[in-house]
Amino acid sequence: MVWEVGSPLSIGAILFTVIIVAAMLIWVERRLLGLWQERLGPNRVGPFGLLQVVADMIKIFAKEDWVPPFADKFSFVLAPPIIMFVILMSFTVIPFAPGVGVIDSDVGVLFVLAMASLGAYSVMLGGLASNNKYALLGSLRAAAQMVSYEVFMGISLLGVVALTGSFNLRDIVIAQTDGWFIIPQFIGFLIFMIAGIAESHRLPFDIPEAEQEIVAGYHTEYSGMKFGMFFVGEYLGVLLISSLLVVLFFGGWLGPAFLPPIVWFVLKTSFFIAFFILLRAAIPRPRYDQLMTYGWLFLLPLSLLNLMITGAFVLWQEGGM
């Protein structure tokens, strides 16, 4: 069989689809924002403006590959590929549908969290290597924000892991056959979603690149394809967080049988992507210290509480059996 987890065809198809979808998300986001903001968005290139992404790609590839003379060249060039790499690596453990995936790992959840932590290096390196004060402020903010929110992100997932008894994402989906984890783990879902937005630093948590405050934050000095990688990396992040939400809390590919499993997965993921875009359109940005206070004083106790209650519940159930 060629269509099985880990086959070259499967890997190739997933890689291709993920990158294309992430690029198309740029168009989707601009059109959706346009719809919600009483304007049109890009609608000139190709049907419905679909080829806008192609035009952008041509532009971004044709741009001069510029490294500022005052930057630290090695880390400056290294930073953008890191974010692309770590997020694409995270996709390897995502179970898209039965038989569709790159690897079937028993430590899937841990792997995703580990990769997400490495993503922070990209942002920090980019900001520090730029040798620009705005970039420095951006990477300082990014480091603080990503490190803090990773803590709650990890803890919020443990409820799901406890209920399933496995770190394997495929097992987690199968464990939801009788009911999605959104119901028992609603608090975990909320915390994971908030932390996920903070991890992919999108508005309202785009503090590391807050345009109105620090111009473009850590990628102020970046242009051309290197900027493009940060940019696509952000959309890959959105895609990843949406897929994870679906896998962990919304039953992954599970759904009524009149549609194939992969379609259910895509539909659910699209819903969250649209939701993230809507959040961006609706909410203002909190201040850096407010975000940190909110995280440490509210989200952390809440996620610990959630974990303790879930653990108690699991123990009680085991004891009862």
Added chain:
Amino acid sequence: MEVIDTTSYADSVTATLVEELCLRFENEVIAVQSYCDGIPVLWLKRDGLIIVMQYLRQSASIRFQMLFDITAIDERVRVNRQGQPESDFTVTYHLMSFTHNCDIRLKVALLDADLVMPTISNLWPNANWYERECWDMFGITFAGHPNLTRIMLPPTWKGHPLRKDHPARATEMEPYSLSAERQIVEQEALRFNPEEWGMRRDSKNSEFMFLNLGPNHPSVHGVFRIALQLDGEILVDAVPDIGYHHRGAEKMAERQTWHTFIPYTDRIDYLGGVMNNLPYVMAVEKMAGIVVPERVKVIRVMLCEMFRIASHLLFYGTFAQDVGQLSPVFYMFVDRERVFNIIESICGARMHPGWFRIGGVAQDLPNGWDKAIRELLDFMPARLRDYDSMVMNNGILKRRTQGVGAYGVKEAMDWGITGSGLRACGMEYDFRKQRPYSGYENFEFEVPIAVNGDCYDRCAVRVEEIRQSLRIIRQCVDNMPSGPYKSAHPLTTPPLKEKSKLDIETLINHFLSVSWGPVIPPNEVTMTIEATKGLSSYYLVSDGSTGSYRTRIRTPSFAHLQMIPQISRGFMVADLIAIIASIDFVMADVDR
């Protein structure tokens, strides 16, 4: 000299004050004059300035809380000075009393050989920038000033442009060229040296970071630079640097005719459109003695309020955007577009119609002008309610803006804050109510105020002002008087065509007033209005010619920016962005 005085609001009040001052300071007061605007003018000896200022501020029967303006006049080629003391350069101080609702102007004559004034920046903190501007533009030194450096022009500039002997056109100067050596000199002059900005490089505990915010930065709304001294992300100091948008509007006014300067005024507060025309044309009308018909007044009020709405909507949207809310600005631009469509249908242009004329407006209202306006009036209230729930009631926005950048009434007056910034800290002061002009006394509207004087309140006041403007516009539409759209006065520009073809004399007169423009009788006048951003004032000096001898444009934004260090120290960079967004300034209005 034909003078028709339409503002007698404070004449009797100031008359007693002038008597009091003349008695008390008989050695210091040289002369007392009065012009068509009714503001008493006292000529003082230079050495007497400080004590008279102190007296006026602290112990006179009428106390003056605000230093409204400081400027100078190069008198060397002025004719028709009508018994004024001999002077090469006259420094004028304009003070404003809120308790008695009146103004006074103090003048000091200086001779070319000795252009030194004592500084009053320790008496009125906002004198700092005004004195710097005087030095920059006229070369008048203010002894004791803490930082007497160029404010508008580059540090390497030679000469003082508002002097009459300074060229007014590029063609009068050598063609500009930048040699390699010159470029090095210019670059070196721009080098940032914290000590020159009154900043220290480190404290006992930490080394500070200096961040150059601007002149190009997404949130400075134009070309505005703030040098930040940071401890982490906490602002130790923030020093504004202006002048990047300086176009010499006051100098241009001296080479244009009275009529042809009107379009330049549109571009002072470029969001205010025809509202900028208003103080200028009213000032000229007052000197010319023109009384405009009622219809003109109402048309002017209606369009000014339209522009107030357009400007406030832009403020509202960018304010939300600067605290990170992406969408409101788009909704508000859609509304602004409706307003501009109406303005275009009436004036023929959108942002800078230049549509008011001396003695009237450019054309009569078009047929069916009120339909679109009525639609707007019905459409806007629901939209404003939506914005309230989207922006003003948003919890994150409240946490970002409440308690940030707050100041009180006393502070506001010390720094020359007017308009919504003054009303947000609880002072119910609106020029349209206090000293009605152009028929504002005939309209029913409220003056919204707030109490905390923080970023949130400044925004809340402006939001309510949009509603009040809609109310005024509805009254205009419902009660638009009939009648001519320009005055029949001979100095009305362009003159009435009907009076031109009667005989050769009327034809010649018409020809002259169209080609040269009107000759305005010698006089001086200050005309102040409640503009979109605060009090905007034109101080015109006519020496009986076809153009202004001196035009001083006192803009609200200039005063407001000077207060930034005061209200932003100790906050974070993100708060500074909220503060400058809440001030609502336009750099063209600051630099002119």
